[in-house]
Amino acid sequence: MPFDGDREVPGLIVKFGDYPLHHGGVGAIRSLGRLGIPMYAITEDRYTPAALSRYLRRAFVWPTTGTEEPERLVEGLLRIGRRIGRPTVLIPTDEEAAVLIAEHQGVLRGPFLFPKVDAGLPRLLASKQGLHDLCVEHGIPSPAASFPQSYDDVVRFAEKARFPLVAKNREAFVRRERPAVNGTTKIITREGLLTLARDWGERPGVILQEYLPRExxxxxxxxxxxxxxxxxxxxxxxxxxxxxxxxxxxxxxxxxxxxxxxxxxxxxxxxxxxxxxxxxxxxxxxxxxxxxxxxxxxxxxxxxxxxxxxxxxxxxxxxxxxxxxxxxxxxxxxxxxxxxxxxxxxxxxxxxxxxxxxxxxxxxxxxxxxxxxxxxGDDLRPFFTMLARLVRPGTKHLYRLWQTNRRGSSAGSGKRPGSTDSTTK
Structure with missing residues (x-):
């Protein structure tokens, strides 16, 4: 390795929500751990792939859902910081963590190190509407989009819309309430759109976006x-x-x-x-x-x-x-x-x-x-732990893989579609 990291400054993987099979966190643990940097991680339990990496000094078992009040999450981070005992670089793996850190920089800075950013910017960028507005403001190309405020708006939009189109949740933090759609959903017909929209409530939390054909x-x-x-x-x-x-x-x-x-x-x-x-x-x-x-x-x-x-x-x-x-x-x-x-x-x-x-x-x-x-080869346990959790009795992971493949391209034809997206890339 042509350079050395500061081995006196640890790293902490910060994740909120229940998604134990997250290879990005394992990758970050290995990336810094191979430089001799002490690595810590927040994990769902003691037997996640990340928790069993040879490069992880300690897993802080803290099951969260992503729906907790920010004050509770901040206090939990500060408690972990005190247990580590020295300034630590925070490495968020999801939007909830990135936004929480940005919006509570004052109290988190000191125990932790992280880039200083405008407090409201990460939340704005993680929002589909916020990102669209920034793209328009700065001349960055993005798909044409509409943001209906009511069912009547959806009906009016459907009269002139070009199908197929895509529906997405408008805000990133869909864990706090029932999402309007389960990820990115391709809608094929006007009837399919109106059928879905009946379940979106008085103020639909969706963005209706131009479909860019994969062909x-x-x-x-x-x-x-x-x-x-x-x-x-x-x-x-x-x-x-x-x-x-x-x-x-x-x-x-x-x-x-x-x-x-x-x-x-x-x-x-x-x-x-x-x-x-x-x-x-x-x-x-x-x-x-x-x-x-x-x-x-x-x-x-x-x-x-x-x-x-x-x-x-x-x-x-x-x-x-x-x-x-x-x-x-x-x-x-x-x-x-x-x-x-x-x-x-x-x-x-x-x-x-x-x-x-x-x-x-x-x-x-x-x-x-x-x-x-x-x-x-230098860190085998995360791989075998992933396999064990993938196939263990009662797991939903394989069923979800099959279910997503089975649904295929039928979403939005008038039937209730499933997820065609992932919130943790």
Whole structure:
């Protein structure tokens, strides 16, 4: 490794909610742990993959749902900080954690280290409406969207809408109340839209968005870390080959692909809004008009961040730790052609994509190297723990994989659709 991290400053994986099979947290533990940095994590129990990593010094077992009052979550973080006993870099893995840290910077700063950011910006970016408004304000392409305020608004919209279209929950924090839709839902007909809308209540918490047909589009990823002046210290671009659920969810298979145009677009947007910290962006290139359209802005580490590392060995988590501890972040070109595979979801995704006949035009014919999300020769226990939890009696994980694949493209035809998205990429 061409550089050393500050081994006196630990890292803490911060996650709220019940999703124990999260490979991003395991990746961050390994990434910093391999540099000799003490790593801690909040886990659902003592037998999650993250809790059993050889690079984790201690798991703080704290089952949460994401619906707790912020004051309770802040107090829990402070309690963990006191037990660690020294300033610790916070590494959020979900929007709830990223927003909580940003909105309570005053009380958390001291026990913890994290990028200083405008307190309201992460919540705004995590919101579909907030992100859409920022894109319009700063001239960043995004899908056309409507934000109905009532059922009558939906009816009026349906009269002139072009189908199919996509419905998403307007705000990121759908765990606090019953979500209007279970993730990104493709709606095929006017009748399907009106049928769904009857369950959305007096004030529908949805965004109705232009559908970008996968036959005319490509899914791209941007990851980066930006310092206090919103300057990128690490910036990467890649193409998503497969996701689960298909075409709308968590990355299952992806490659590093140079895309200077996309990198410049992301860097310009970050500079305009003044964001600081780690970003994980999803964009869809629309071949019909030649534009990269921003779909999602995750103001935190993405689960697939280990796809991206430069020639100096820097990923976005290492870049953040180096920057927050006052160390230079080594420069280097990204590893073009490197591949990332999430073992437990890429197989069902492969089957689904094979059925659809969809291929990614920019995916390299051959990988220059492959990183697996779970299996690592120097840290085997997370992989076998993942397998054990995947197949243990009573688990819902395999059933959900089957159910999502079975639903396929029938969502929005008038029947109640299921989820075609994931909240923890």
């Amino acid at each position: 005319e589009a490509e899914d791209w990823i941007v990851h980066g870390y930006f310092d206090q002046s919103s300057t990128p210290l690490a910036l990467f671009t890649g193409v998503k080959v497969r996701s689960w659920p298909p075409h709308a969810g968590m990355t299952a298979n992806a490659y590093v692909v140079d895309n200077p145009e996309l990198a410049d677009l992301a860097a310009r947007f970050i500079k305009q809004i003044g964001f600081t910290g780690i970003i994980d962006l999803d964009l869809r290139f629309d071949r019909r008009d030649g534009q990269y359209k921003l779909l999602d802005f995750n103001p935190r580490m993405g689960a697939q961040f280990r796809l991206f590392e430069n020639e100096s060995g820097v990923d976005v988590v290492r870049a953040m730790h180096l920057d927050l501890t006052g160390r230079a972040v080594p420069e280097g070109e990204q590893r073009v052609g490197h591949r990332y595979i999430v073992e437990n979801i890429d197989l069902p995704a492969l089957i689904a994509y094979h059925r659809s006949g969809y291929t990614t035009p920019h995916a390299p014919a051959r990988a220059t190297g492959t990183e697996l999300a779970w299996l690592a």
